[in-house]
Amino acid sequence: ETGVTQSPTHLIKTRGQQVTLRCSSQSGHNTVSWYQQALGQGPQFIFQYYREEENGRGNFPPRFSGLQFPNYSSELNVNALELDDSALYLCASSLGHRSTYEQYFGPGTRLTVT
């Protein structure tokens, strides 16, 4: 059984650019949640996908968008990058949006916006 994987590990972008981060969920899991963790803070919920549909969203602007694919892997897209978007982006997978009490996190993607 493979755990949650994320790519890339690190990324440096310039303000105004767009970025795509990727997540492969744990084997058998059909729900993916994305979180943003700024330096020295706890993770903040961005959104969750269940069976390719958005299933809940946190307080993030529309330039944060996502996709989930039939194999339950997921992408997080951020447009018009701002300096404050610099953070560790974590995805977590779980089995079923109504059984999401066990969420397993990947190692994260460290995004730096200059």
Added chain:
Amino acid sequence: GEDVEQSLFLSVREGDSSVINCTYTDSSSTYLYWYKQEPGAGLQLLTYIFSNMDMKQDQRLTVLLNKKDKHLSLRIADTQTGDSAIYFCAEMHNQGGKLIFGQGTELSVKP
């Protein structure tokens, strides 16, 4: 409202017990969690407790929940240097499985 509070730092000696505390505000929380984060890494799920339970024990870890005071604690028995990390308390929001995290408590274990 949604808010989870933790003290920021805790320092203990190797072999002692550590107690990390957390308070939360959402009385409708269904599950409460403890995650561990080592430097440069993601979050590791340590344990969780359903809101109708008072206590859960898992090897060296003991979770205590006081639902009336909305207080959660994690006790680590026989703390080792490998336990040095940041520990996050989180509550499960009823809608859509959203986790609300505290700021994290940095545990430092001195030999």
